[in-house]
Amino acid sequence: MTTNEEQEMELEALRSIYEGDECFKEISPVSFQFRIGDLEDSKAFILDVSWPDTYPETAPQMSAVTATKQLILSKLEEQVVANLGTAMMYTLFEWAKENQESLMENHKPIVQAVTVASSNEATVTTPAKKKEKKEQLTKAQKRRMVSRTDNKGELPRGWNWVDVIKLSKTGGKDDD
Incomplete structure (x- = not known):
């Protein structure tokens, strides 16, 4: 099986597994975002993954949008090495979900932002509320x-x- 055929099969599997899942977002056929944790969770983070042309024989390119991203990326690299040569996106996403607490244990959440107005009054803004989740039909x-x-x-x-x-x-x- 060629690399492109393997990528197409994995892409089809990801689409069917994560259909309707708000956490998964396909940016392009070779680039994905996956949110680990709920929107309200201060320990939630977004994992960006891109496939090089030779994926799954070579490791995907990963980045995390969080303050503790070096720890997360190093732990994910260990999983990539263990799964090199196989379709690994589902495995990586699920492993990150299962190990979210240990990955984010040193994370310092930002609870509120304080802005100073021109009249020397401080105003406190709270993070935005989560949108109502639509009920997914089977x-x-x-x-x-x-x-x-x-x-x-x-x-x-x-x-x-x-x-x-x-x-x-x-x-x-x-x-x-």
């Missing part, structure tokens, strides 16, 4: 939804109509 739920709706995604005409025959059997107003 494939089975998506299939059921498609089978119930038409090509425009609308329910068929009369889906909520009441059966007139059943109403006449239950009785209505007295016709005296």
Whole structure:
């Protein structure tokens, strides 16, 4: 199998594994970002990974967006050496998720930023709140939804109509 075929297979696997996952972002077919940890977590970090032309025979290029990135990158390099020659992106992402606490143990979070206004008053700003996470549907739920709706995604005409025959059997107003 050629290097390009291996990259294409791994890219397809990554897309199917991380479909709908907010943590995974494909920048290009050979460049990815993966957020380790929740948005509110002060120990969360972003891992940037790019594949060279000869990947997986050579190590991917990695960088981390955090203050303790040297520790993280050195630990990830150990994992890269152990997995060299195989498709390793899923393994690296999952290993980083599992070892997030040990990777970020020396991290000093920035809780609040203080800015000084021109009138010598200090204002405190807090980090932005996390957006509401959309509920992800499973494939089975998506299939059921498609089978119930038409090509425009609308329910068929009369889906909520009441059966007139059943109403006449239950009785209505007295016709005296």
